[in-house]
Amino acid sequence: MREVAVLGVGMHPWGKFADKSITDLSRTAVEAALKDANVAWPEIEAVSAASSRFSGGKGWGLNGNDIVEEMGSTGIPVYNLSAGCAAGGNAFNIGYTLVASGLYDKVLVFGAEKMPKGMIQTSGVEEETDPEYLRQVSVGMPGPAFWGMLCSQRMAEYGTTEEQLARIAVKAHDNAVHNEYARFRKKFTLEDVLNSNMVSYPLRLYEICPISDGAAAVVLCSAEEARKHTTDPVWVAASTVATYRYDDGIPRGLASVVPPARTHHSEAKLAVSKAFDDASLAPKDVSLVELQDNTVYYELAFPEEWGLCEPGEAESLVEKGETTPVGSLPINPSGGFLSFGEATTAMGVFQVCELAWQLRGEAGERQVPNAKVGLAQTLGLGGNGTATILKR
Amino acid sequence: MREVAVLGVGMHPWGKFADKSITDLSRTAVEAALKDANVAWPEIEAVSAASSRFSGGKGWGLNGNDIVEEMGSTGIPVYNLSAGCAAGGNAFNIGYTLVASGLYDKVLVFGAEKMPKGMIQTSGVEEETDPEYLRQVSVGMPGPAFWGMLCSQRMAEYGTTEEQLARIAVKAHDNAVHNEYARFRKKFTLEDVLNSNMVSYPLRLYEICPISDGAAAVVLCSAEEARKHTTDPVWVAASTVATYRYDDGIPRGLASVVPPARTHHSEAKLAVSKAFDDASLAPKDVSLVELQDNTVYYELAFPEEWGLCEPGEAESLVEKGETTPVGSLPINPSGGFLSFGEATTAMGVFQVCELAWQLRGEAGERQVPNAKVGLAQTLGLGGNGTATILKR
Amino acid sequence: MTTPTTTPVAEGLFAETAAGPRLLGSKCTTCETPYFPKAAICHNPNCNDSKLEDAEFGPHGKLWSYTVQYYPPPPPAKYDEPYKPYAIGLIDLPEGLRVLAQVSTVDPESTVGGADVELVIERLYTSPEGNEVTTFKFRQS
Amino acid sequence: MTTPTTTPVAEGLFAETAAGPRLLGSKCTTCETPYFPKAAICHNPNCNDSKLEDAEFGPHGKLWSYTVQYYPPPPPAKYDEPYKPYAIGLIDLPEGLRVLAQVSTVDPESTVGGADVELVIERLYTSPEGNEVTTFKFRQS
Ligand SMILES: [Zn+2]
Numbered sequence A, B: 001m002r003e004v005a006v007l008g009v010g011m012h013p014w015g016k017f018a019d020k021s022i023t024d025l026s027r028t029a030v031e032a033a034l035k036d037a038n039v040a041w042p043e044i045e046a047v048s049a050a051s052s053r054f055s056g057g058k059g060w061g062l063n064g065n066d067i068v069e070e071m072g073s074t075g076i077p078v079y080n081l082s083a084g085c086a087a088g089g090n091a092f093n094i095g096y097t098l099v100a101s102g103l104y105d106k107v108l109v110f111g112a113e114k115m116p117k118g119m120i121q122t123s124g125v126e127e128e129t130d131p132e133y134l135r136q137v138s139v140g141m142p143g144p145a146f147w148g149m150l151c152s153q154r155m156a157e158y159g160t161t162e163e164q165l166a167r168i169a170v171k172a173h174d175n176a177v178h179n180e181y182a183r184f185r186k187k188f189t190l191e192d193v194l195n196s197n198m199v200s201y202p203l204r205l206y207e208i209c210p211i212s213d214g215a216a217a218v219v220l221c222s223a224e225e226a227r228k229h230t231t232d233p234v235w236v237a238a239s240t241v242a243t244y245r246y247d248d249g250i251p252r253g254l255a256s257v258v259p260p261a262r263t264h265h266s267e268a269k270l271a272v273s274k275a276f277d278d279a280s281l282a283p284k285d286v287s288l289v290e291l292q293d294n295t296v297y298y299e300l301a302f303p304e305e306w307g308l309c310e311p312g313e314a315e316s317l318v319e320k321g322e323t324t325p326v327g328s329l330p331i332n333p334s335g336g337f338l339s340f341g342e343a344t345t346a347m348g349v350f351q352v353c354e355l356a357w358q359l360r361g362e363a364g365e366r367q368v369p370n371a372k373v374g375l376a377q378t379l380g381l382g383g384n385g386t387a388t389i390l391k392r
Numbered sequence C, D: 001m002t003t004p005t006t007t008p009v010a011e012g013l014f015a016e017t018a019a020g021p022r023l024l025g026s027k028c029t030t031c032e033t034p035y036f037p038k039a040a041i042c043h044n045p046n047c048n049d050s051k052l053e054d055a056e057f058g059p060h061g062k063l064w065s066y067t068v069q070y071y072p073p074p075p076p077a078k079y080d081e082p083y084k085p086y087a088i089g090l091i092d093l094p095e096g097l098r099v100l101a102q103v104s105t106v107d108p109e110s111t112v113g114g115a116d117v118e119l120v121i122e123r124l125y126t127s128p129e130g131n132e133v134t135t136f137k138f139r140q141s
């Protein structure tokens, strides 16, 4: 496997865009990434796209084919990857593999989404053979209830306070104020967050990400190509994909085994651990993290699950401001899912864009000083996890 | 890129199985492929699955995750590929790439489908921004009408007769009689076919494939692993993916350009041509072909589009019996889509199973004598084409 | 009681102009590529300066090929009951556009590949409310 | 007029046995892994001889954690109007199974992590026809 560089990145802002099609969002992101890479469309040799359940793709998840038709059908291979909310991460991984293996020199990775109105159902299959369906009808339990249960257990174990939870949301919005692509760009006070409605105890409305429309694109290339464009490229140090383990303690249907030890989100932990191994890097080397903050809880759980901090230490890192862009463990300087809202299949690509801007020092007032190594992670239905490490 | 072998193949028979779930079909195929490969499930290092629009996958196309949960969640990477009816071929291509690149030694490729009742709509998107939708509402044109138009143009150009079309269906069923996995295993006479209802002129009911349920699985491995199991493995000579070209003369929405020359199914032609190049083989080297015979027309058009015969020559090859298993250009000795029915996302994997059996000399009474090189091809919505060449 | 009206099956696809019926599309002035329906950008990968302007196509064309649709198309397609088979064709226009459309002939089986055809706007079906829903077709003379 | 009946929300998930309410699942006799609902084969990747037999689980468990569902869950979930928040918990059973279920307490906010809980079969909602649809829940004593 050879070295792969991030040559260009581009996004359409996140938000709700009733008057734009998913193709409009996609084109904006792809044109921006091509321009950033200084690459013309016909130079792209393959496309790896996140496959959407909700929008475009001719209803068959063919979102990569849509963008190729829009930009001009050159006959190139197109891969459409489904992995729930991890689809963007999976698409990045295949794009990376296509370049790293030596098959192609310039590959476009892309994810775009126009989310439907209202709450998303976890499963689209209305059959009793589908475990997600069975959980919804027999327990009346939507996705955010998982986060509530995990978070209340953490409160019981570590004494996490409601104020600590709210601080994470405040920090997210403080960052997003400086991000022109974010959907919500106003500051939130602790009071704003603590006064928002309880959704799934102990999680409040402003502690859970909404849904958004959005699109992001990345041009990957070989080292040789990268050096034609710049002397100091952003490198892909690792890109990994994993699924959850059988002994994981979070039921994916109605039940799981009682795990031998605290074993949660094993798909994310496996992907992140393998990424560190592949990159020959350790958690201490990380300058910043873009993690999947569907809820503030994940900013507490993930760092300890991945060895970025000690068990139970995350709360004090939040309180001391260590997770802000100028702290010792900057988390989601972009503003994260909390400030962008989730455009499911675009999120893994969105994270790579932010890492690239940070590593290039182009993140403006949300810049992490001296950023050298960035870690991104997604998690999706079906037990899909992905991790990406970029370095400079 | 290193050499890749087909270590094991397995299928569930095709048909309609009201009392079985897609997981039941999948498990049967996967267990058969593992047994054929003499590999235990925990040895599988990654899964590349065709992503279904119709069945399983938690409604998000996560069919690979379903089979991993069923067989036992070991944490391995899972890739779910959407490419319309080419999804099985795309999944094979990613599985191949994962082994060829050196990332993994043993990878499972798999496709399974339980098709819905009634006619399939081309597009699932009911919006005027979707070109397939627009075609259906403003022209009242379902998929098979394309085949009818292409076929009637061929009749006008080459003088193809209705009897020649019917002969192709008769040949397909003659082969399927000897295939225990086929849905329809009885002989059809020329009269049976010619007396079947006209569907899309000039194509009759028995000249168009129905839909079926089915599942197929393949274990791919590195050369080193293969040689531990056998001295004479079946090799993947090439695996390619392509999309259609801008100057293709088949409209994908309401219109295309008038092509400079006869340019149809450019996605298939590009994939097949690249496969020959990658394999350093020529059309004359092919012992047998498994091509996507949604309709008998394709057995006439594809051979000439890919250089397997001269333009307008295919009709005489059919008449002379050259496309039967003992002819000079055996096409679909399995019985093809016409005898199996289409289980959309499983078809690309099904084809690889048949090629492997043929190259091993295990195809019984439908065996192509002295089969050394097999070509398989799929075509899917969105302009996706794939090709696979196996050799011994 | 409401008066029956005539509505197009989709907005912006076709129009009855002073010169007769026309398809509404666009054309790239850089590379001359025609589009139907309208495109947001030029999809020609060899064109590096997308410049689209509105364009009208028709009425004359040549039937490249055709089929007869013997069974009722599945939803979202609609048709008048009882279903009557119709011809569908690929029509090549002199503007360089190959268009899919129903071919309007008295007897669909009398359709002839290679024939000269002309754009018409005709009823596709009558809605349950009695409104005539129209579409573009090409008539074989 | 039809007599109101009681129907389980899904077939084969739970039953009122002679010994009281039980969850219906299966267990692999090779590796002792419990499954709820029933599994077709053993999903333990380390088990190389799947041997499943029917098994009943409950009634005793411990609440590993819980949440209170403050907003009405989206379809296909159903509930009685007006919607009243309820607790949902992860319950660890001595058989080695961690189960998701509603926690039945008078006041959902009085739910306590770590509490002993007991399986009950209770109304989930009443259908428009007046039938009581039941599900499995765990009651905090
Ligand atoms: Zn142009």
Ligand SMILES: [Zn+2]
Pocket (backbone or CB within 6 Å): D028, D029, D030, D031, D032, D033, D042, D043, D044, D047, D048, D049, D050, D051
């Ligand atoms: Zn077992």
